[in-house]
Amino acid sequence: xxxxxxxxxxxxxxxxxxxxxxxxxxxxxxxxxxxxxxxxxxxxxxxxxxxxxxxxxxxxxxxxxxxxxxxxxxxxxxxxxxxxxxxxxxxxxxxxxxxxxxxxxxxxxxxx
Amino acid sequence: xxxxxxxxxxxxxxxxxxxxxxxxxxxxxxxxxxxxxxxxxxxxxxxxxxxxxxxxxxxxxxxxxxxxxxxxxxxxxxxxxxxxxxxxxxxxxxxxxxxxxxxxxxxxxxxxxx
Numbered sequence: 001x002x003x004x005x006x007x008x009x010x011x012x013x014x015x016x017x018x019x020x021x022x023x024x025x026x027x028x029x030x031x032x033x034x035x036x037x038x039x040x041x042x043x044x045x046x047x048x049x050x051x052x053x054x055x056x057x058x059x060x061x062x063x064x065x066x067x068x069x070x071x072x073x074x075x076x077x078x079x080x081x082x083x084x085x086x087x088x089x090x091x092x093x094x095x096x097x098x099x100x101x102x103x104x105x106x107x108x109x110x111x112x
Numbered sequence: 113x114x115x116x117x118x119x120x121x122x123x124x125x126x127x128x129x130x131x132x133x134x135x136x137x138x139x140x141x142x143x144x145x146x147x148x149x150x151x152x153x154x155x156x157x158x159x160x161x162x163x164x165x166x167x168x169x170x171x172x173x174x175x176x177x178x179x180x181x182x183x184x185x186x187x188x189x190x191x192x193x194x195x196x197x198x199x200x201x202x203x204x205x206x207x208x209x210x211x212x213x214x215x216x217x218x219x220x221x222x223x224x225x226x
Contacts, residue, residue, distance in 0.1 A: 032212050043116075043202050043217030044155070051212075089155065093212070099145055099168045100215065104154035 002027040004103035006090060012109045013080055021075040021106045023090035028101075030092035033066050033073050038087045038105065047088075048075075080110045114139065116218035118203050124224045130191040133221045137184050137205030143167075144186040145215060146178060149200040158201075161186055162209035193225045 005024045013019050023033070031052050036044035050057045050066045050073070057064045063076040077084050087105040117136040125131050137144050146158040157170035161180035178188040184205075190197055200222055204215040 034214070041219075043204075043219050046214045046216065049212075049214060093210075099157050099160045099170075101157060102147075102155035 002101070004028070004090065004092065004101060006088075006103040007106045008104065010107040010109055012111065015081060015110055015112050017080055019077040019080045019084070019108055019110070021088050021090075021108065023073040023075070023103055025071050025092060028071070028092055032093055033064075034091045034100065035062075035064055035073075035075050036089040036091060036102075038089060044089055044102075077108075080108075082110050082112055084108060085110050116203055116205050116216055118201075118218035118221050120221060121219065122222045122224075124226060125193050127193055127195060127225055129193050130189060131193060131223060132187055132189045133201055133203075133223075135186045135188075135203030135205075135218060137186070137203075138216055141205035141207055141216075142184055143206045143209040143213070143215075144180055144184065145204045145206075146186070146188050147202045147204065148172075149202055149220070150198075155202070158188065160209065167209055190223075195225050198223060198225045 003026045034049045035047045037047055038044040048064045050064050052068055061078045065074045087107045089102050089105040091100040091102045119134045143162045145160040147155045149155045159178050160168040164180045175191045180186045200220045202217050202220045204217045206213040206215045
């Protein structure tokens with residue numbers, strides 16, 4: 001069956017360090033992979049989209065990698081700040097014409 | 113530009129009742145998707161509408177239904193509510209259908225079934 005796995009354990013890091021979150025998937029051949037941020041009680045907010053033929057994408061302090069051989073995406077936040085504390089969700093398509101499927105998310109806590 | 117608007121934000125229903133949730137997409141967006149979010153299952157895809165047609169449907173029972181109107185506004189309905197239907201229901205819109213498009217979520221409707 002199709003699975004999208006993200007670390008269920010919260011990630012606690014110190015302010016200024018780089019946070020790295022992992023998204024692994026099985027039985028998918030996604031054309032796209034997206035990352036979203038969700039704050040408690042709010043809807044998810046889009047952060048980055050990376051295509052299957054792209055290895056890496058950057059946006060300000062965010063960097064996403066996409067390895068279709070390993071079936072894995074890594075999401076990095078450099079110089080992390082307490083305001084980055086949130087749950088981060090990865091999402092990918094189930095195939096051409098199909099809607100996005102989401103992982104359960106990883107909670108990130110950045111402490112001063 | 114106004115974001116995705118969902119109403120109501122909070123509601124409490126009794127088992128066996130039915131509920132209708134409403135979603136107004138971002139102006140110009142023609143695709144609307146619905147998701148259910150629970151602590152145990154995470155975000156689960158319910159259905160996607162584009163130009164008033166259901167394009168995709170997730171693995172939910174027939175008690176869950178939806179529709180899209182000509183102005184792209186959408187509603188979802190859950191009939192014969194069960195306790196397990198308690199969840200945050202999220203609506204998202206995008207310019208076009210398909211997973212390569214960025215989707216923009218509303219703040220959700222919190223449904224509690226008692």
